[in-house]
Amino acid sequence: MENKPSQQKPAENTEVNQDELILQQQRRIEKEISESIALVGEKEPLQSLEREYLEDEVYLSKAKTLGQKYSYIRRTRPDGNCFFRAFSYAYLERLIDIKDEFEKFRELALKSKDNLVSLGFPEFTVEDFHDTFMEVIDKVGAGTEASRLELHKLFNEQGYSDYVVVYLRLIASGQLQREADFYQHFIEGDRTVTEFCHQEVEPMYKESDHIHIIAMSAALGTGVQVRYMDRGAGTEATAHDFPEGVPPAVHLLYRPGHYDILYP
């Protein structure tokens, strides 16, 4: 950080702008690809998963064993938000049928805004995300067949769907920051929990890892089971419960880089 002569300044200028342009273009291309896939798809029989892997023994055998435990899969758009979208869709869908769990969750959701504001998020914007989040929750609260359709419709409307994702990201971030002493151990490198949240949790399109899932399930008191399907040994997609020992309310399928919803 010494005083530098400034002769390469013009070059630097264009370089910075060029980099940003390239990044922008890359983002645009990725967006176009992912936008051809529904934000949240229809429920499909699990056999549709097998059909994807007719040529691939490892995956095929895992898809087959998965079929003994699960009947349906619901795919989500691979846009980096898939964990949060899949999780919230699956959980709200479950709550349509379970009145008292719904009420408990609604209470928690209602209070969550003040928690976030007290952590320093700007109230003006948090409130906006929170309002939309509550609106979606209340549509589910009716507990009818119509709620199911409504949920599906809202989750496929970008405006609602993404606002729900943003809000869940904030809740996860809030959880991580409140329990920073604990979560610090899981963060690689010399980033603080707050830095990690700003870089990996709060921004849209950032993919989720174990730590996001742990924070999310802890914040909402919701058990999540993830089935990991990869090239690893064995013929079964390994199950992982978050938090450990809590009966899962939401089942997700993980394939490298992506989460979909599973139904037993």
Add this chain to the structure above:
Amino acid sequence: MAQPTSSALRALALEYKSLQEEPVEGFRVKLVNEDNMFEWEVAIFGPPDTLYQGGYFKAHMKFPPDYPYSPPSIRFMTKVWHPNVYENGDLCISILHPPVDDPQSGELPCERWNPTQNVRTILLSVISLLNEPNTYSPANVDASVMYRRWRDSKGKDKEYENIIRKQAQAAKTEAEKEGIVVPLTLEDYCIKTRARPAEQQLDMTDFYDDEYELDDDEDDQLSASDYEDGDDSGNGES
């Protein structure tokens, strides 16, 4: 190119209305073109008791179609000699950068963009950046070097100061041509910019009714009273 989403329009309409009702000290915002919510003109009064005192700086803010998931950009239309402003006027400030993890940039990661940032938080960062340039990632290296000489000599080396004051003065003359009186005391700065009548306020109901299908009850929620206030609006200059 992607269509602007209803979220972007909604978020911008909401923010615009809030800023008209309760402006940020030292700033005025309006639309560059009434039909386009995605480009704002921001006028910044130089804070009293700083080098920028008396100045009146104009900038354009451009919002991406996927706002608030991605940040807007800011370009000064008035000449501004500052370590973090490029020659073409583009402002380089970390809050407007997507949160990529590059230790090279020298910016504190905690200031990166996230969807809860908004025009209000951006403007507050801008005013504090004016007075406290970030010399770790200068956009204008000459200005940065000059600024550090001024700072390290405790103001004895006046080259930086003189340029800023001259620019502020020139900007003030421009402002007077437009019939704008730049507040010079802290009192005027706070009062004038706060209690502005909402003369040319846009009729936002148009946006709500026509442009997107979201809730009809939105208008009721827009009373100015429940916005964050106080705690950070005095940032930097109090």
